[in-house]
Amino acid sequence: MTFPKRDTQNFLLTTTLPMKNWFLPGSMRTALVNPTEWSSELEFGHPIIDGQHRELAALTNSLKSLFKEAVEPANLVSALTEYCRLLSDHFSLEHGLMEELPQEKYQSHIQSHRQHHQAMILFVEQAIKDVTQGAETSEIVAEMPVVFAKLRHNIIFDDAELSTYLLQENILRSTK
């Protein structure tokens, strides 16, 4: 039996880090290399979003611990379902904030930010479907770090950009 493939190739391409990463301060580069380490430099400036980012980092750490040993399909499905639920709630909140921006002015940011969100959700949903239909859990476990890296990349670049635009448009107030 063959399973529908998660589009790892395309997913990896959109996860490729841009050159500008090399000009990031050292601590931010470390944050990229260690995708589950939290740093105050990653603060978005919105209490609920920052809380969800911390929760996602904690859940990522739990998943990484779970992945160290052979994981039962039912446990993997339930852990990934929880991860997917948290991602969806979090992305919905960010979409709401993006809707408050002048749409035309920030069109390119909104489009690419939404695409990155969608790619992560589709990937995890497909992984859940595959495990449910009998795919090897080790295959999914081996691929999930790509999602963790992509989420961290999304927080460092897309969210930082969104936070700047929300401040510029007085939708968020600076807390720094």
Ligand SMILES: [Fe+2]
């Ligand atoms: Fe985010």
